[in-house]
Amino acid sequence: MQSTFYNPEARQLWRRFQTFPNLADLGTGEWRRTDLIRLLHRVERKREDYSSPVLQNQVENMLGFLYFKLNMTKEAKGCLGRVKDRDPTNIIAFTTRGYILLEHNRLTQAKIVLEEFEGKISPGKTTEEEVGLRKAIASGEKAFCCSQLGPKCFKKGIELYENALSCPVLDADCRLVIKFGLGLLLSKCLDENVCGQIKGFDPDSFYGKARDVFLGVVTEGTMVMVARAWLLIGETQVRYFHFLSKPEQELMKKMASHQTAEECFAKAEATAQGKDAFVLERLGRYLRLCKKFTAAIATLEQALELRPTSFAYHEVGLVYLEKWTSSKKPRPYRPTRNREDVKPRLKSSAKASQVNTPTSRTKVARSGTDFNRRDVWHSVKPGPPEPHATQQLLPKSASGAARLKGARSDCVLKFEANTDAMKRGQIDRILTAAGNLVLKDVISPLLKKAREYFVKALELGGNSPYMILKNLARTKYSLGTDPSEVFGVLEQALRSGDRSPQFRKCARSVLELWGVYLLDQSDIERGKVLLCKVLEMCVTEMAQVVPIQSDKVSFRDILLGREKKPTEELAATLLRYLPVLKCYPLPSSVGTDDQLLAHLSQLMDTCDESNDFCEAKVYRTFLTAFGGIVDRHLSTECDLAVACIQADINEVIASDVYRETFHASVTPPGAHSCRYNVFIMYDPKDQVYADELVKLLEVDCGLHCCYESRDFEPGLFPMDNIDRCLSRSCCVLHVVTLTYARNCLQHAEKTRRQVNEREHGCVAAVVYKHYPVPREFEGCTVIDSEDFFDSSQGQKTRRWGEFRKAVFRALLPLK
Structure with a gap:
């Protein structure tokens, strides 16, 4: 938040907005900008899946709040306006709109909006049942946001869904949507990558609740909701069976009251009647996991005719790749025993690619420029040992x-x-032991089909682009593609990841x-x-x-x-x-x-x-x-x-x-733990330089930065916010310009003194435009950004690899 919050009237308005249900307490304030953008893209794709007005309000409210956190005010107002058109008394849309007005210092307009909304829900104009209904809908919208924020928020989302369902005056449509959301969230908790992060996880309890909720949707819902409920019952059972031993699984299948996953998927297919792309896509994935490749391809192709999605294209590519893998019997690896005769096992006809492939004596280029050109395997002639x-x-x-x-x-x-x-x-x-990972088949039509579908899935985007890139890289290598191109795809897969358990598993595979x-x-x-x-x-x-x-x-x-x-x-x-x-x-x-x-x-x-x-x-x-x-x-x-x-x-x-x-x-030993790696201090007029450093450290180096425009807490004075962020950060990085020297230099000595007192971390500075280094930074690592520019033909080009390495080395706690 900006400094406009630091006057008494703004703080008082903020506290009044906080009395209503809102999305500001979900913990997104400490997320990296790149994570927020990925989350935004993932939620945007859900617009096509939902046609119910209640579900659309949930999606639009979350998008509006994410746009607000990313300082995209115009897009945020558009989302909130659509919610207001459908539901004029929506509480979440109202509070987010108030935050936007306070962010831009429009205190008078924020006060008018607040008094107008308080008048709408005052006891004289509405009943207690109506107020309870408004709060239940807001709880359902907050629960939907929790279901998208990751495993750490899932338990809170389940509690919010259950609180919303406890409202006795919920209409049929709202109750059905909230039930479906609760069942979907419970099903997510049964994933093997998620369950370990949920306190008090009990697979029997979660499976029983999810199954009961989905069966309730089956008895009350429309055709589309019923088909998806049957599908999710089958998927939930498949996940639950991973926690059971083989005898327990057989016992569950023999129970008369228990429907098998195959029966649930069959009912979902019969109910959808080939008209729901969501059901067909998930059904195709289930058939692929069961090794029924022909049926899976037919089902997924039918889903693509209804709605081309990245998920469907990726699944078809996986079907072709796994079909090729199952048709090839891995053979023992036969290496060349003479070390002097070791040659790359490439089947490319281009001799240049063989020359550029390194052996154990080949020197690999290490400059950032080579890596930025994605020439990962740029090499020179083999030298002496x-x-x-x-x-x-x-x-x-x-x-x-x-x-x-x-x-x-x-x-x-x-x-x-x-x-x-x-x-x-x-x-x-x-x-x-790697088997088909190193097996090549240059003329395989199955591999060529798989590559074609992976490329189409990548063009459409998706929730997990790193998974698509990983599978595309493997397919290209099996087709005998130049290793430099394969490694470039793997590099891109690591860059496009997030902090989810699925990405950690994918990164290990990469x-x-x-x-x-x-x-x-x-x-x-x-x-x-x-x-x-x-x-x-x-x-x-x-x-x-x-x-x-x-x-x-x-x-x-x-x-x-x-x-x-x-x-x-x-x-x-x-x-x-x-x-x-x-x-x-x-x-x-x-x-x-x-x-x-x-x-x-x-x-x-x-x-x-x-x-x-x-x-x-x-x-x-x-x-x-x-x-x-x-x-x-x-x-x-x-x-x-x-x-x-x-x-x-x-x-x-x-x-x-x-x-x-x-x-x-x-991070120091003991109970204390730094929440951020780096606290970036800058003048608000130097926001461009700060954003450049945040992108450099968060996207390329994987560090977690703290800076004013995203992480300052509204309602606190500037010095209180600085002390709060400084206590939560391991190191401090100053963005030194002429403007910073005039307005903020008094903070430099204080931050250096506090870092020295706690005996961990360090203080560094990045100087822009050759500004003379102030005496307050004596003893600190100072980096002149102008030293990392190349001037040629009147244009300046930044050497990003060397600049990134210099900034990172400045933050290492080594004497």
Whole structure:
């Protein structure tokens, strides 16, 4: 919020608006701008799915509030105006309109709107039942917003839906819509990626409630609602069965009162009569999961005739890709044994692409300019071996920051250069286990069809573009496409992600594909880096999953060799890539948990001594998952070294590690935890420069920024807001211009003093237009933005890669 809120009259009006149900208390104020934009696009696509006026009001109110948070006032007023035309006494539309007026300092008009609305719902003009109905509708609209904000808000959304249904004067249409929303939210909670984030999750209770709610919709709803209710009953049952053992599933199917998922999907198809694209799309997905590829293609093509959507195109592409995968039997990987004769296994006719494909001795360009041109594999002629190539065991360096300084400069050179010679057999095992991931079929019509549909899905957009990009990259690689193009698609997939559990799973798959492809291209060192990251993600996710089902496989069983053929996706991935580690398989003498902890600690110390940072980080992850104690300082040092190694592969992959590194390094130990990574201080007239830095840090580096136009709390004085944001942020970044020096320089000394007093974090500054550095920033890292411009033919071009690296390094807490 802007400084217009800092006068007594504005604060009083704000408090009066807060007495009504509103969307300002849902926690979106601390979201990154990129996350808000993704959420906005996802909600916009729901306009086509809903025809009921109640549902349209829910969507329009949320869009209006998101446009307001993104400072898009014209679009916000358009959404709220459509809601007002349908429902003149809608409370959510009224409060959001008041926030917009206060944001633009139109206090008189805000006061008139407030008094007019209070008059409409005063006791003399309306009854208590009417007021209760208005509040119940507002609760339903807030619950809909919670259902779109992610798993952390799902429990609150369920409570709001139940409160709305408790209103006795709800009309039939509103009650039906709220019931359907409640059932849909309960069904989402049964997803395996979501249930672990919900406190007090009980699959039996959630499934029973969802099934009862949908059966209520079946008895009361219209044809469209009934068809979708039957469909969602089937999908909910499929999700619920993941929490049951095989005998329990068979028992449920034999119960006379229990309808199977197949029966529910059949009723949904019969009720929809081929006229509801939503039902046909979900039915096609179910047929694909059941390996009924011909029926799935026919159903999805019928859905595309009714309404072309990204979801349907993506599903058709998946059908063709899985059909090709099931028709090809994976063959053992046969590598070239002579290291000097190792060549990329490409089937491209273009010899240039083979020349540009690196081997284990090929030097890869590391400049930001090359990456921005998406020339990920720009290479030079192979040079002589590095001086460290024959060095297997390096002496242990000094501890602390001194040790890390040496590691940061040449950690890539110290990475064991003869890994491919030492672990050739294990690398063959990994590529053989990868199966069809490295199998190519240049002339396959199924793969060409899959690529065509993935491209169409990407053109239309969608809720999860990173999933489409991941599958498109795999299809292109299987068709023998140049690896540089494949890796460019994978890079784009990582850039387009969010913080959802689905993206974390997709990111793991992307890193897995990337690592396997690098191994297949004989780039063993960098392939090992990425597969080590995959191992860390698998162990972390398996440790966080709530063991609801008793027969779940633990990573202890996999490490100790007790489980040879796990069926779960996480466990199978972990077992597939454990051969990347030198210690695998573990000695037969290691058989208990205590022996395993001691052995992992010994391996971690050995890797620290030899500067094998990637394996050391994996062992630290194992120890943390087992509940062992890991030295915090050495862990931070190892994380930073791995970040440096991954930055040499690709700056986008490094962003994920940078985010973890930043939290692990800057956040102080104990109960206190910083909510933001960086607090950006600037003058309101320099908003353009601030937005540039926010985009740079949030989108490219994955950090969470705090700045005035989004994160200041309305109703507080400017200095109170600054103190609040400073206490929640690890570091401070000043945007220094002539305007900032005139108006805001008094805050610089105070922020530096407070950061020094709490003994964590740092203060940095970015100077624009060669402004002289004020003495208040002595001792701080100062970056001159003009040093990162290239002037050619009268035009200035920013070197974004170098500028991003300089800003990020300035925020690292290293002396």
